[in-house]
Amino acid sequence: MRLSRRHPLILPVLLCALAVLAVRPTTAAGDADGVADAAGPESGASAEVVRLYEEASLATQRYEAGRRAAEVQRARAQRLERLLERERGDIAALHGELGRIARAQYRTGGGVPHAVRLLLADSPEELMRGQHAIWQADLAVDNTISKSRRAEARLAADEAKAASAWQALERRKGELAGIKRGVEQRLEEAQWTLQGQADASVAAGACRGAVRLDQPPTGYTQPWVAPVETYRLSAGFGSGGDRWASRHTGQDFAVDIGTPVRSAGEGRVVKVSCGGAFGIEVVVRHPGGYYTQYAHLAAVTVDQGDRVTAGQWIGQSGTTGNSTGPHLHFEVRLTPQLGSGVDPREWMAERGVTL
Structure with a gap:
C-alpha cells in the first residue's frame, strides 16, 4: 500500500504497456522487409524435413547395400541354376549307363551265361576269370546305381537351395522397397506442411523469422561452393x-x-x-x-x-x-x-x- 501511495501512476502505466504489447503487430519494428519473430511451433516443420532428409539418406544407403547384397544373391542363385543343369546332365548320363547295362544283360541272358561258364570251367584259372567277370558286372551296376542316387539327392538339395535363394531375394527386395516408400511418404508430407507455412507467410507479407537448425560440420576449404549440394x-x-x-x-x-x-x-x-x-x-x-x-x-x-x-x-x-x-x-x-x-x-x- 505504501508503494501505491508514493507512486500513484505506476499501475496505469503498466496497464498501458501491457495493452501496447498485446496489440503489437507481427512485423518487427524498423524492419522494412516485414521479418517477424521466429515462431517456435512452426519451426518444427523445417527441423522435421531436415530429419527426414537424413533418414531418407540412411534408408537409401541401406537400400543400396541391400541391392548390392541382392545382386550377390542373384549371382549365387544363377550359379546354383547352372550347377543344377550340370547335375541333371550327369543324372541323365547315369540313367543312360544303367539302361546300357540292363540291355547288355538282357541280350546275354542276365547272369546265366556266367554261371554256365563257371559250371563248365575246365581249370581253376578259367573259374577265377568267370568269377572276376561276374564281380565286375555287379560292381558296375552297383556303382552306377549308387552314383545315380547320390546325384539325385544332391540335385534335390541344390534345387531347394536355389528356391530358398530366390525366395530370400524377393523378400529382401520387398522389405527394402517398403522401407524406402515409408520414408519418402513421410518426407513428402513434411515437405508440403513446410510449404504450406511458407505460402501463409508470403500471403501475409511477413516472414516467420529464422529457423535455427543444427548445422552439419562442413569443413570447407574452398571459399566458394554451389548453393545446393545435389541438384x-x-x-x-x-x-x-x-x-x-x-x-x-x-x-x-x-x-x-x-x-x-x-x-x-x-x-x-x-x-x-x-x-x-x-x-x-x-x-x-x-x-x-x-x-x-x-x-x-x-x-x-x-x-x-x-x-x-x-x-x-x-x-x-x-x-x-x-x-x-x-x-x-x-x-x-x-x-x-x-x-x-x-x-x-x-x-x-x-x-x-x-x-
Missing part, C-alpha cells in the same frame, strides 16, 4: 520464357522442397523478405561488392544482418512466389536490387566452382 540445373541465365518479363535473371536449381540452401561464400545477410515474385528470399553481400540472391524458399535460417560463411545453411528451398515447381532461384548481382545480375555459372566458374 539438376533447369532454367539458365538469360533464357526466355513466358514467366519472365524479358529474360531469366538467374540460374535455377531443380531441388525438392526443404533442400538445405547454402551461402555460396562468406558475407553478410542484407535482406530477408517475403512476398512478391521471388516469394521468400535471402540476399547476401560478399567481399568485393557482389551480392547473391536465393529465392522461392520455404524457410530461412538466418536473420538480416547475420554473418555467414561459405556453405552455411541460410534457408530451405521451396516453391513460393512466381514459381511453377520446387526449385532454387540463384542470382549474382552487382547491387542488392533486381536488374544488375550477371551470369551465375560464369561468375562461379571464375571462382573455381563448376555448376
Whole structure:
C-alpha cells in the first residue's frame, strides 16, 4: 500500500504497456522487409524435413547395400541354376549307363551265361576269370546305381537351395522397397506442411523469422561452393520464357522442397523478405561488392544482418512466389536490387566452382 501511495501512476502505466504489447503487430519494428519473430511451433516443420532428409539418406544407403547384397544373391542363385543343369546332365548320363547295362544283360541272358561258364570251367584259372567277370558286372551296376542316387539327392538339395535363394531375394527386395516408400511418404508430407507455412507467410507479407537448425560440420576449404549440394540445373541465365518479363535473371536449381540452401561464400545477410515474385528470399553481400540472391524458399535460417560463411545453411528451398515447381532461384548481382545480375555459372566458374 505504501508503494501505491508514493507512486500513484505506476499501475496505469503498466496497464498501458501491457495493452501496447498485446496489440503489437507481427512485423518487427524498423524492419522494412516485414521479418517477424521466429515462431517456435512452426519451426518444427523445417527441423522435421531436415530429419527426414537424413533418414531418407540412411534408408537409401541401406537400400543400396541391400541391392548390392541382392545382386550377390542373384549371382549365387544363377550359379546354383547352372550347377543344377550340370547335375541333371550327369543324372541323365547315369540313367543312360544303367539302361546300357540292363540291355547288355538282357541280350546275354542276365547272369546265366556266367554261371554256365563257371559250371563248365575246365581249370581253376578259367573259374577265377568267370568269377572276376561276374564281380565286375555287379560292381558296375552297383556303382552306377549308387552314383545315380547320390546325384539325385544332391540335385534335390541344390534345387531347394536355389528356391530358398530366390525366395530370400524377393523378400529382401520387398522389405527394402517398403522401407524406402515409408520414408519418402513421410518426407513428402513434411515437405508440403513446410510449404504450406511458407505460402501463409508470403500471403501475409511477413516472414516467420529464422529457423535455427543444427548445422552439419562442413569443413570447407574452398571459399566458394554451389548453393545446393545435389541438384539438376533447369532454367539458365538469360533464357526466355513466358514467366519472365524479358529474360531469366538467374540460374535455377531443380531441388525438392526443404533442400538445405547454402551461402555460396562468406558475407553478410542484407535482406530477408517475403512476398512478391521471388516469394521468400535471402540476399547476401560478399567481399568485393557482389551480392547473391536465393529465392522461392520455404524457410530461412538466418536473420538480416547475420554473418555467414561459405556453405552455411541460410534457408530451405521451396516453391513460393512466381514459381511453377520446387526449385532454387540463384542470382549474382552487382547491387542488392533486381536488374544488375550477371551470369551465375560464369561468375562461379571464375571462382573455381563448376555448376
